[in-house]
Amino acid sequence: MDAGNVGWTVPRKVRLADINNPLPLDCGKKITPVEVEYETYGKLNDTRDNAILILHALSGDAHAAGRSTKADEMNRPWLKDRPGWWDRMIGPGKAFDTNIYFIICSNILGSCYGTTGPADTNPETGRPYGLAFPVVTVGDWVRLQERLISHLGIKRLRAVAGGSLGGQQALEWALAYPDRVESAIVIASSTRLSAQGLAFNAVARHAITTDPNFREGNYYNDSAPDRGLAVARMLAHITYLSEISMSRKFGRRYRNGDGPGFHLGTDFEVEGYLQHQGNSFVDRFDANSYLYITRAMDYYDASSWGDGDINQACRRIESRMLLVSFSSDWLYPPEETKELAIALSRCGKHVSYANIQSSYGHDAFLLEVENLSRLVRGFLKARGAQ
């Protein structure tokens, strides 16, 4: 199939919480004001029933597809080098077909890409929030996204879809707003992060908070905790790959020549790769945002909708569900996605589950485009088959 792309994109901004209408948070606090950055692709139809909300993962943004026209203006030069993070999935003729659907993607609360986050001004102090920013949750993100959808005049979404932390938002949508989501696509994700996942996040945050530049999060007028953030990203990157993909990509190859350099610096290719990942990340991400978002990831547990019982939680769901895992993903292992599929099945819900064979590890949700597209396209088109 000939697939095009969405072309040049323009980010939009909207204020979705103000003093008269603050956003209530799971932590008990309320936040105001809240600005949300979002992008849309395709056209909303007259009956306003062709909208699909795309949910981004930890370090993602609202720029899911196309080329941003505002990279310089927003001081995000890295956007000039590449299209949106799910560009291969979103566009005319692609899985999320912009000839058919109206695609929306917004930046999550607490992030650093246009939606209110710890780097923004705290109205109470006139200075950046830093660690005074409230602890936010996946539930809070979805509540804010609901405001966006209502603002756009959309009552019911054709679908919500995302991978990783985005998949958990899709699941949360189906749980929190069962009557407003026709279908949900949950990719490389599960009902909650494992103890091992929590452990990785703990170490990542530790790397940031022990960086001497961290200064309790008040680093915005000074040097940022770049070293800590880079280490956090390096660590996380290991969890996104698989043992086999790392072997294939780097093996035990040395960067210079074919023997050890007998020094303690970067000697192996895999070391260089991680360092590059870490270093380029600090140019584009805020350390405080990293703390808040990984915390939200830790806290998420879909079973809280059923007082700790996932089966009871699943009974709430009215959407058609598509769950997809990847065989070599060890951050959100296939077994856990399958468990959710079975829980939904035993509640008599319409659920399909597929486990794609892939060596890419968790990153497969960005890379296994062909297989994923076939499933997503088929699932979206099968609407009304039942």
Add this chain to the structure above:
Amino acid sequence: MTQKRSSRFDHDVIYDIISEGSAVLDLGCGDGELLMKLIKNKNVRGLGIEKDIDQVTKSIIKGVPVLHMDLDEGLTGLPDRFFDFVILEKTLQAVKKPLFVLDEMLRVGGAGIVSFPNFGYRQVVDSLVSTGRMPVTSTLPYQWYDTPNIHLFTVDDFLDWAHKNQVTVEQGLFRVDDAIIPFTEAVASEASEVLFVVKRLSS
């Protein structure tokens, strides 16, 4: 794993057996064709299980709920007696642990519908004896090296299993040439394909 379902034998027969509005699990549902018909026309609550992802995708395209799973790993998580009918349409001979799969079938389902190519069919036996080679027939269309059928068995093998495991045969149908005949009225060696509806006697 799933064979081509060219034959209308089991499809049509199973379709007729399943009652309106029942809950149906199709083990090895292939492209989801049977479930789709049941869901559309008989208001069935259907679920498929399939281990080939291309077939899974085809089921999804048809709007049939399907779980990409390997039957040999069991149906853990699905409650006892959750389905009215569990279908094993020409699938049992292709699994690694047929007895385990049968047990799981009868655990989650009130009734099991099992169809399989009969290895005791006279034409199959004659072919084996006369050529001295593994039979290749319309119901067993594979060469020995590429067959998905790793546990071939006969009508009597199946009935022995039922007898030894407190499983009752509610209904049995033989395909004899192009006719479908109740198993009590025909000789097993004349059946190329067979279908049994079985239940476990409650203990």
